[in-house]
Amino acid sequence: MRLLILSIWVILGVVVQSTWLASLLPMQFTPDLVLIMTISYGLLRGPNQGLLFGMGAGFFVDLLSGNIIGIRALSKMIAGFCSGFMEKNIFKDNLLVPALAVFIGTIVCETFNLFMFTAFKMNIGIWFKLLEILPLACLNAIVAPVIYHFFLRIERFLAERAK
Amino acid sequence: MFQLFMNRLILKIALILLITTWVIYATSHPRAQEGKIEYFLNTAMVPLESSFNYLGKMTGDTLRTITKLAQLKEENDRLQTQVSDLQAKQLGLNALQAENKRLRDALQFTADQPHEVISAGIIAVNPSNWNCSVIINKGRKDGIQKNMAVISPEGVVGRIGEVRAHSAEVIMITDPRQGNYIGGVVQRTRDMVFVVGGNHRGECTVQPAVDNYFKDLQKNDLVVTSETSEIFPRGLPIGRVVYFIQRVNNMVTKAYLKPVVDLGKLEIVYIIKSKKELPPETTFGGSENAPTNP
Numbered sequence: 099m100r101l102l103i104l105s106i107w108v109i110l111g112v113v114v115q116s117t118w119l120a121s122l123l124p125m126q127f128t129p130d131l132v133l134i135m136t137i138s139y140g141l142l143r144g145p146n147q148g149l150l151f152g153m154g155a156g157f158f159v160d161l162l163s164g165n166i167i168g169i170r171a172l173s174k175m176i177a178g179f180c181s182g183f184m185e186k187n188i189f190k191d192n193l194l195v196p197a198l199a200v201f202i203g204t205i206v207c208e209t210f211n212l213f214m215f216t217a218f219k220m221n222i223g224i225w226f227k228l229l230e231i232l233p234l235a236c237l238n239a240i241v242a243p244v245i246y247h248f249f250l251r252i253e254r255f256l257a258e259r260a261k
Numbered sequence: 262m263f264q265l266f267m268n269r270l271i272l273k274i275a276l277i278l279l280i281t282t283w284v285i286y287a288t289s290h291p292r293a294q295e296g297k298i299e300y301f302l303n304t305a306m307v308p309l310e311s312s313f314n315y316l317g318k319m320t321g322d323t324l325r326t327i328t329k330l331a332q333l334k335e336e337n338d339r340l341q342t343q344v345s346d347l348q349a350k351q352l353g354l355n356a357l358q359a360e361n362k363r364l365r366d367a368l369q370f371t372a373d374q375p376h377e378v379i380s381a382g383i384i385a386v387n388p389s390n391w392n393c394s395v396i397i398n399k400g401r402k403d404g405i406q407k408n409m410a411v412i413s414p415e416g417v418v419g420r421i422g423e424v425r426a427h428s429a430e431v432i433m434i435t436d437p438r439q440g441n442y443i444g445g446v447v448q449r450t451r452d453m454v455f456v457v458g459g460n461h462r463g464e465c466t467v468q469p470a471v472d473n474y475f476k477d478l479q480k481n482d483l484v485v486t487s488e489t490s491e492i493f494p495r496g497l498p499i500g501r502v503v504y505f506i507q508r509v510n511n512m513v514t515k516a517y518l519k520p521v522v523d524l525g526k527l528e529i530v531y532i533i534k535s536k537k538e539l540p541p542e543t544t545f546g547g548s549e550n551a552p553t554n555p
Contacts, residue, residue: 109306109309112306113306113309113310113313114313116310117310117313117314117316117317118313118316118317118320146270149274149277153277153281158302161296161298161299161302161303162299162302162303162306165288166285166288166289167284167285167287167288167296167299168281168282168284168285168288169285171281171284172278172281172282172285175277175278175281179274214285218285218289
């Protein structure tokens with residue numbers, strides 16, 4: 099059940115990100131919904147689950163994106179795993195925590211992605227891309243509480259159901 | 262070290278990292294074509310992406326339409342204001358044009374007149390419902406005197422009543438006051454008549470001047486001023502017979518006349534300051550302008 103709901107969420111996140119958000123938002127980049135989901139899931143379920151979620155969602159995005167497969171999966175695994183360490187130390191109803199975690203996570207992940215892609219000889223303007231990271235982190239941080247809130251409700255629904 | 266390998270979590274993570282690194286390495290080289298999983302996932306996602314794209318476009322279009330509607334409303338309001346302004350200006354221009362034409366006609370009429378005439382504008386009407394008179398903006402200072410003939414390009418209007426320094430009263434031919442009559446002649450039969458003001462509002466009574474009845478009066482006969490009129494030059498149209506009363510032997514003793522001048526719409530009138538006697542065949546305003554009896 100959990101796997102099904104999470105899969106649907108990830109698929110919807112990827113589709114919304116690549117269709118609606120891409121056409122509605124005037125910026126050249128869109129919020130990375132999958133990264134936000136990974137960090138949110140890590141915050142709610144711990145490092146192991148965060149890592150697995152990041153791996154699954156990241157590979158899904160990689161497979162859809164083509165080119166080098168695994169870099170985004172690796173960065174999301176790191177994000178999910180690291181955010182999972184905060185699971186026991188946060189008050190889960192506080193929506194500022196995911197916003198802050200996503201802001202930092204986005205900077206780390208995108209920087210990691212940038213260096214990885216550059217290392218694999220992708221033709222990327224490093225400085226231009228670096229300048230994009232901060233606005234993207236802000237955008238992700240704005241969207242994060244909404245997605246985190248949905249994930250929190252799903253978790254509570256699944257917990258209720260398990261009882 | 263052994264314990265580290267025994268930690269299942271670390272082993273799992275290491276395995277995942279290993280696999281991921283291998284995948285990255287394996288896919289980092291240029292490939293002839295994408296893998297089967299990629300192909301399958303991308304193909305499977307197409308319908309979903311298309312649907313979402315369609316919905317997204319619809320949402321975008323709706324938002325754009327709403328924005329456009331707001332802009333259109335604003336533009337419409339602005340254009341409506343412009344139209345109102347232009348209409349107001351147009352009305353002003355129309356009024357100016359009409360006034361210009363009226364003044365040109367007045368000038369032409371004054372120039373064409375064999376008599377010495379003074380043009381005057383109507384500034385007020387008699388407030389009483391019992392009298393038909395108007396006030397003009399010319400008076401004693403302009404050479405206006407009592408009982409001067411007042412005409413318009415269409416025909417007889419009336420005569421001057423009371424005269425003040427800068428204004429004067431024009432008694433219309435339809436005014437029912439005593440003594441308000443004009444000597445006239447039926448243009449077709451040359452019967453001499455008196456046109457007396459009054460009867461139904463806006464009409465005059467026509468009475469035979471010589472006999473007690475009309476020998477041959479017809480509806481729509483034109484009555485013009487005659488030589489018997491003391492103040493009006495002859496030949497000015499007064500009005501047309503609209504109906505008459507027949508007594509015994511079908512004799513018509515009294516008829517009623519509708520003035521040729523629309524007295525309710527007058528703006529400028531002409532006062533004949535001094536009339537000149539014209540040859541008998543000359544008609545009012547020249548032969549072209551004179552209304553003829555059908």
